[in-house]
Amino acid sequence: MPQIIPTFLHLNLADQNFEVKSYEEFVPKVGGLGWALSIYEKFIDDDPIVFAIGPLSGIFPGASKTIAVFKSPQTGGLTTSLAGGHLARFLRFAGYQGVLITGKAPTPVLVSVDEETADFGDATPLLSLEVPKIFEQIFSSEGIPGRRSVVVTGPAAELGFTYAPLYLDEFFSFPRGGLGRAFAQKNLKGFVVSGTKGEFVENERRYNEVFLSLIKSLKGYRELSQLGTLRNLTVEKKISGVPFENLRESNFESDELAAPQFLRGIFGKRVSCGGCPVGCIHLLRFGDKYTFYDYEGVVSLGPLLGLTKQEDVGQLLARAWGLGLDPTSAGAVLSYLTEKEKLAFGNLETYRDLLTALVTSNEEWALQLRSGLPDEEQALTVGGMEFLPYFNGYASILSQILRLGATTEENCGFILDLDLLQKEISAKAVVNQLVLAQEKKTLSELLIGCGYLANVYEDPGVAFGALGATGSSISHEQLLAAAKSIFRHKLMLQKRLGFEPLDVKIPEKFFRIPTPAGFLQKDKLREMIKIYVHDVYEQAN
Incomplete structure (x- = not known):
């Protein structure tokens, strides 16, 4: 090869x-x-x-x-x-x-x-x-x-x-x-x-060694396999980082949406991506129909709307999937409408009707929301994209402001916030740690490994060994340098298409509700953005 x-x-x-x-x-x-x-x-x-x-x-x-x-x-x-x-x-x-x-x-x-x-x-x-x-x-x-x-x-x-x-x-x-x-x-x-083509492996023994080593490593993801990314909800509830009712609060009481409860409720089956033994893709079942669910979908169409029952959240997930709507975005749109129009949170029938109206109505409000959330007080939007439902601290918000991760798979910020709980850390240190985490993730995105298998494909040693088994002559140093260079190439193209981090408007709601790390300070968050722009973004450009 x-x-x-x-x-x-x-x-x-x-x-x-x-x-x-x-x-x-x-x-x-x-x-x-x-x-x-x-x-x-x-x-x-x-x-x-x-x-x-x-x-x-x-x-x-x-x-x-x-x-x-x-x-x-x-x-x-x-x-x-x-x-x-x-x-x-x-x-x-x-x-x-x-x-x-x-x-x-x-x-x-x-x-x-x-x-x-x-x-x-x-x-x-x-x-x-x-x-x-x-x-x-x-x-x-x-x-x-x-x-x-x-x-x-x-x-x-x-x-x-x-x-x-x-x-x-x-x-x-x-x-x-x-x-x-x-x-x-x-x-x-x-x-x-x-496609039906195959490839010749030059060093079959070395390839098999690496292949079996990776299989062994992936067996360590048993919890991800059993619970899917919805497992994150247990941690987020424990630290009070779950946005509830359009971020009126950062937690809720019921445990019915926790991953183990889903397994005993409307869970249908799990499937794998091609060639992956983990099987972390979890599907809920209604009748003979299956629908994908994960952490951000369940939270966005559940707690964010004041819904805490599996059956209710499952119905909205299935409806959004059928209509072709991103569940994270759809949840933020519905929660915005609920607060703006002073509707009652937690009403399944209201949300079913609103989802259908969004797609079928020609009224001005529905047509406008096809372009996303407006720049209004009730809107949980960051830089033109709907909020990813982790309210853990500075890093989870900062990574969205900087467009470094719009999904659980790509966002390094919410995990960094967990690591930083109970720690005093400067604005510059938060930025530096976030950038380092993103560079590590870039390595996986070159290979291209699953972002949920961070301990495997973000490990330079694993990456180097696997590439060597394919016949690649790239050195360990070249590989790490490539990850840094390509991360900065991405920033350069962001700039070329007009992205200016300093211009991103931050919802005032983020400063009114406490995160697990306490209340966010607007001046400190703005300082982080300025540090990133000066030390990283402008340097890449």
Whole structure:
């Protein structure tokens, strides 16, 4: 298995043709985020959408993520989004390290990729269908069963919701930032990738040693496997870091939404991303239908709305998924409406009706909320994106302000806050520790390992050993330098697309409710932003 030269499939939607091209000059970028940012910058004037996998994707356990880089319809800035499913594996089996999408199709299209061919088909019959129905239709007609990955938008993306996600392989998604809407703006309903290619392993003994070592390491994630990311709720409740009723409070009494209770309640089954033995993707069940749930979805459509019963939260999760709405964003929108219109928190029927009205109503209030939350007192929005429901302290808020992580998988701040509890620490130290954590995470995003397996794929020794088993000649020092360089490359592109951290407005609510670390001080948070801009952001630019 020689050093990988990244090969990308370029889909030109305007002309409805495709090209396969390798980029030898991007080999030093290692993979994943490094390749994606480089391709994005190369085609930046074409408003590209870029998907990339990494050198370990599809051949090592837990290296199952695909990263997307695009200009967010919601914020107008550079955005990254991660998804699991089977896309990374079948992109590799089709012979690609990524996909580049440019142009706008004259009519809605679904692109079917079968290794060396790409067919641009009519997607009109899929329009307006709810997400589960779209997968049902495509699974019956496109790709090779058992050897394909399917990526689609939902109905909310077609209707102009700037925070509509992109859905993948029935139970997965690229959340936050509006990748689904970015597809819809290009008249791209989705694509299907099929692949059956294999690769020769030069040093099979070394490869097997590393493979088995990784399997052993991943057995240490038993709790994540059993409870999913909803396990975080127990910790967040214990420290009073859960936003309740649009952040009127930072905790609630009921334990019914805790992960162990879900297992005894409406839990249906768990599934894995392709090639990952952990199986941390948990699904709830209503009848014969399954819907994904995780920490941010449950909290955003539960406690944030004053709902604490499994059945209620499960119904909203299933409804949001079907309509094609990001649950974290949808929860923040519903909690905003509840407070602004002086509705009662905790009323399931109200929220079911509001979700439907958001998608079906042509009234001005509903149309305006398709573009996200307004800049108003009741809105939990940070830099144009809805609040990630961790209220742990400075770092969890700061990382969102700086656009360093919009999901549990990407956000290093909420974990850093846990480490800093009961500690006195300067503003500069918080910034430095957050940046160091983000650089470590960047290493995983190059490979591209799952962000929930931080102790594995953020470990330079593990990364170096796995790369060596593939035949890579990159040194340990080069690998660490690449992670730092690519993190700064991301900041450079953020700046190029107009992001200015000092201009981000911070909701006043954040300073009125105590976090586990006490009340946040506005001046201290602003000082952190200034330090970051001066010491990190401007230096990268």
